[in-house]
Amino acid sequence: MAIQNPYREIVLSDTDIMVELENIYEKKWQWTEHFWNTHPIVLEIGTGMGNYFSKQVWENPEMNYVWIELRYKRLYYSAEKCRKTKNEWENKNFIMLKDFGQNIDKIFCENEISETYVFFPDPWGKKNTQKKHRLLQADFLANLYSITKVWGKLFYKTDHREYFETTLKVIEGQWLWKISKMTQNYEDDEIFDTKNITEFEAMYRWDKIEINYVELVK
Ligand SMILES: C[S@@+](CC[C@H](N)C(=O)[O-])C[C@H]1O[C@@H](n2cnc3c(N)ncnc32)[C@H](O)[C@@H]1O
Structure with missing residues (x-):
């Protein structure tokens, strides 16, 4: 008998997560x-x-947050953390969607998004057959450009140098996004706050793995 993911049922009844x-x-x-x-x-x-x-x-009540994630457990814990930062009577400025990031063009219309964050997307290994699952590919980047407002930004971080460089080549070839900031060792720069980082970034920093970072503007 197949084992049911225990978080599935919880997520299905969670009004802050759309499935x-x-x-x-x-x-x-x-x-x-x-x-x-x-x-x-x-x-x-x-x-x-x-x-x-x-x-x-919590820090930016004047912004609305839409999060896309695939895994039930991660959706559930993220929504829980958000709820802890809000009073019950406060208007909720976030929603979580269980979907593939590749589907952004079905979720948003043109010029709708102000900022997008893609931090440490799954690199999908070394084999070319696996790389087709990567999020940051030509179609996704073009669709993201289209749904982003003029002067809107994409923030991208990864520990995976080859994924980073491949993505940059696609971006250069598309002539859409402009690079506004980039570094492959931003340990030295003053553009980030180490107290305020994602779980994966904390792990990579602990292991002293260099992080590749780029900010792109429409
Ligand atoms: C390496 S983790 C990074 C998580 C987080 N951004 C961080 O920095 O700690 C990648 C996350 O992306 C999710 N994911 C993988 N492929 C995805 C896709 N196509 N669309 C949306 N989420 C995806 C995974 O479930 C996982 O939680």
Whole structure:
């Protein structure tokens, strides 16, 4: 008998997490109504356990956060962390979606997103057959560009040098995104706050693994 993921049922009854794709894609023209405001939308793909982003939700009540993640357990813990930062009567400025980040064009319309964060996406190994599963590929980057507002940004970090360099080549070839900041060892730079990092970044830093970082602007 197949073992059922214990977090599945919990997530299905969680009103801060959307699972049904039909319902998610219906939101495409409805985000203003969903949040009851016209605040800028921040998108985060591959949320993980949500330490970093739950803090953002709390610190920036004038922004709306949409998170896309695949795994039930991670969705559940991230939503829990966000709820802890909110009073019950406060308007919720976040929603989590269980979907593939590759589907952003079905979820948002053009010029809708102000900022996107992709931190430590799964690198999908060394074999070419696996690399087709990578998130940061030509179609995704073009779709993300289209749903991003003019002057909107994409923030991308990875420990995987080859994935990083491959992504940069695609970006250069597309002539869409402009690089506004980049480093392959931002330990030396003053552009980040080590007290405010994701779970995977904490792990890589602990292991003294260099982190590749780029900010792209539309
Ligand atoms: C390496 S973890 C990084 C998590 C988090 N961003 C961090 O820095 O700690 C990658 C996350 O992306 C999720 N993920 C993998 N492929 C995805 C996809 N195509 N769309 C959305 N999320 C994805 C995984 O479930 C996992 O939680």
